[in-house]
Amino acid sequence: MISPGHANPFRVRSYTQCALAGDSTNQEIVIALGSNVGDRVGTFDRALRLMRSSGIKITRHACLYETAPAYVTDQPRFLNSAVRGTTKLGTHDLLRKLKEIEKDIGRTAGIRYGSRPIDLDILLHGDSRIKTENLIVPHERIHERPFVLAPLVDLLGSSGEDGMEKRWHSLSKCSGGFFDLWNKLGGESVVGTEGIKRVMSVGNTLLDWRERTLVMGVLNLTPDSFSDGGKFQEVEAAISQARLLISEGADIIDIGAQSTRPFARRLSADEELERLVPVLDAITKLPEMEGKLLSVDTFYAQVAAEAVKRGATMINDVSGGQLDPSILQVVAELGVPYVTMHMRGDPSTMQNEQNLQYDDVCKEVASELYARLRAAELSGIPLWRIVLDPGIGFSKKSTQNIEVITGLESIREEMGKMSLGASHVPILLGPSRKSFLGQICNRADPAERDAATASAVTVAILNGANIVRVHNVRYSVDAAKVSDTSLKYRRK
Numbered sequence: 001m002i003s004p005g006h007a008n009p010f011r012v013r014s015y016t017q018c019a020l021a022g023d024s025t026n027q028e029i030v031i032a033l034g035s036n037v038g039d040r041v042g043t044f045d046r047a048l049r050l051m052r053s054s055g056i057k058i059t060r061h062a063c064l065y066e067t068a069p070a071y072v073t074d075q076p077r078f079l080n081s082a083v084r085g086t087t088k089l090g091t092h093d094l095l096r097k098l099k100e101i102e103k104d105i106g107r108t109a110g111i112r113y114g115s116r117p118i119d120l121d122i123l124l125h126g127d128s129r130i131k132t133e134n135l136i137v138p139h140e141r142i143h144e145r146p147f148v149l150a151p152l153v154d155l156l157g158s159s160g161e162d163g164m165e166k167r168w169h170s171l172s173k174c175s176g177g178f179f180d181l182w183n184k185l186g187g188e189s190v191v192g193t194e195g196i197k198r199v200m201s202v203g204n205t206l207l208d209w210r211e212r213t214l215v216m217g218v219l220n221l222t223p224d225s226f227s228d229g230g231k232f233q234e235v236e237a238a239i240s241q242a243r244l245l246i247s248e249g250a251d252i253i254d255i256g257a258q259s260t261r262p263f264a265r266r267l268s269a270d271e272e273l274e275r276l277v278p279v280l281d282a283i284t285k286l287p288e289m290e291g292k293l294l295s296v297d298t299f300y301a302q303v304a305a306e307a308v309k310r311g312a313t314m315i316n317d318v319s320g321g322q323l324d325p326s327i328l329q330v331v332a333e334l335g336v337p338y339v340t341m342h343m344r345g346d347p348s349t350m351q352n353e354q355n356l357q358y359d360d361v362c363k364e365v366a367s368e369l370y371a372r373l374r375a376a377e378l379s380g381i382p383l384w385r386i387v388l389d390p391g392i393g394f395s396k397k398s399t400q401n402i403e404v405i406t407g408l409e410s411i412r413e414e415m416g417k418m419s420l421g422a423s424h425v426p427i428l429l430g431p432s433r434k435s436f437l438g439q440i441c442n443r444a445d446p447a448e449r450d451a452a453t454a455s456a457v458t459v460a461i462l463n464g465a466n467i468v469r470v471h472n473v474r475y476s477v478d479a480a481k482v483s484d485t486s487l488k489y490r491r492k
Contacts, residue, residue: 026086027126028164029056029094030155032139032148033081034119036069040079041201043105043118045335048083048382050101056094060084061377062151062421064384066206067196070147071113079206081384082123082151091125095135098122123152127167138171142181146196149182154383154421198424200384202293202337203313209426209466213480216252216295216469217245218432221275222259238279239286246288249477252314253289254469255280256297260318260347260394269300276303277310284311295339301327308334314387316428318343318394320372321379332380339428340376342369342391350395361400362407365390366414373415373422383421387467389428398436405431405456408464430469431456432476454479462486 031051035043041064052058062082069075087094098120105118123139130137142148156165156178169177176183191198192210199206219241221233242253257275258267267275276296283289295314296307301324304315313336320340321328331338342365344355358364369388376386390404390411404411408427416423431437437452438444450472457468457476461483470476 026057026088028084028086028124029122029126030082030084030124030152030168031056031098032119032121032123032151033083034078034121034147035117036076036078037115037117038106041206044079044081044382046105047101047118047120048380050104051083051085051098052380054097054101055089056085056087056097058083058085058380059378060155060419060421061383062154063198063424064201064206064382065147065150065191065196066199067147068194069113070145072111075115078147080147080151081382082148082155083382084155091122091128091130091135091137092132094122094125121148123148124168124171127164127171129171142172142178143174144185146182146185146190149178149185150191150196150198151421153178153182154419154424156420157416157418158420159417200337200387200426212484213461213465214251214467215249215473215477215480216254216428216430216467217242217248217250217473218469218471219245219253219255219279220259221255221257221279233275235278235282239282242283242286243288245473246286246292248473250292250473252293252295252467253283254295254297254316255283255312256316257303258298260297262347262351266347269302272298272300272303273306276307280307280310280312299323299327301330305330305334308336312336315339316389317341318389318391319346320369321375322346322372325375328376328379328381331376335385337385337387338376338381339387339389340369340372341389342372342394344368344395355395356397356400358400361396361403362410363414365404366411369411370415370418370422373425383425387426387428388422389430392429392431393434393436398439401431401434401436405429405460406463408460412464426466427464428467428469429457429460429465431460432470432472450475458483 033044033047048058065080067078067080069078089097102118102120107116107118110116121139122137125137128137172178172181174180190196197208199208219238221238223233245253257272293313294311295316296312297316298304299317299319304327315331315336316339317327318341323346343350349355369390373386377383392401392404412423432453433446433449437449437456441452443449453470454475457479460468461480468476
């Protein structure tokens with residue numbers, strides 16, 4: 001396992017100006033992105049589309065960082081990220097293509113280190129070390145730039161099993177590789193400071209989910225949900241409940257028109273939309289929704305597209321793209337956050353004996369959830385728009401649910417072996433009123449499990465959850481406040 005101080009040395013290739021022509025084989029590359037002018041997130045989206053159409057296959061994304069300007073400090077804050085991919089373009093051909101993309105987006109000549117709508121830098125190109133008049137790879141100032149190193153290490157795994165990553169570490173000129181360089185600048189301890197914040201783009205907002213736990217209020221429009229089925233099918237009842245959830249402190253309203261309880265009948269996309277659209281249209285008009293996020297719980301691409309068209313700002317997919325794989329490409333084009341959840345099978349099969357078998361539940365949930373994250377990324381959903389849900393109550397026994405809630409950090413660590421960036425994304429947890437709480441507390445009626453839910457929420461937050469999905473918002477808002485305060489003292 002590669003860790004600071006343990007990067008393995010590899011022979012790397014050095015090139016002079018005469019040896020930088022295109023190569024017929026694919027090379028793995030890392031490209032840094034920066035912007036501090038105009039619609040920064042929209043600019044990143046456009047840059048990624050132009051890269052894909054220019055012979056660059058993007059395979060991984062770093063998280064999104066908002067950073068203080070360096071060198072020239074009297075200018076707006078930057079957004080920074082990086083992508084990993086493959087290309088047949090040689091280094092100078094790649095450089096020319098990136099300069100064309102910058103020009104297409106609107107970058108013009110300006111002062112060095114000054115404001116710019118887009119900045120695209122080649123950080124790594126295969127295992128080459130390049131120094132020419134126009135290009136130095138790896139970038140000569142990587143070692144002093146947290147806004148470059150943070151996204152770069154996101155694209156690497158901690159296991160040390162990837163051969164290219166080993167060679168990249170050897171290019172860092174540091175015995176511990178890029179991990180050691182990042183740690184020398186403060187590593188994770190500096191994330192969340194004014195200098196660098198890890199953020200998610202939601203609508204017109206950059207959300208720092210580390211500041212406090214977000215509470216997602218459940219609004220079920222179904223006649224057969226396990227807890228509140230039939231209560232909010234009428235538009236007026238649904239609107240009243242939405243107002244209640246907001247008044248009690250919900251940050252997000254999650255609307256579901258399809259029951260995903262065990263053995264529930266699956267609706268068609270058209271049936272789901274028939275339930276959803278009238279309520280969605282009414283909720284988007286509520287003045288109380290100002291500053292709130294609106295999520296739609298669906299696994300259908302058709303429903304996701306219509307929901308976002310009508311004002312939804314987030315898609316929550318319990319299947320992680322497995323029940324309607326086209327949802328991944330659709331969400332990528334919609335440009336909204338995507339919650340991908342762990343589930344084996346579907347609601348009709350998820351609790352069968354085969355789907356409940358685990359040797360190590362946290363390790364296997366991490367592996368299977370990472371596979372869903374990778375499918376989303378390869379479909380064009382950047383890491384900075386992905387939220388992970390380990391699926392409490394889905395394909396898990398009662399004891400396994402508890403193992404997952406208390407083992408969120410181990411799930412992150414397991415993902416970090418494959419991708420440090422994946423280990424940093426927000427985790428959503430939905431224990432609300434579920435049967436395992438009823439079994440523990442001897443509460444047969446789901447509506448009597450709100451106190452148990454608040455306890456589960458507390459445990460989840462203390463173990464690393466960033467968003468909690470609940471029916472009773474008031475109890476969980478209080479639980480989140482106490483947990484967040486406790487965590488702040490723990491970090492001191």
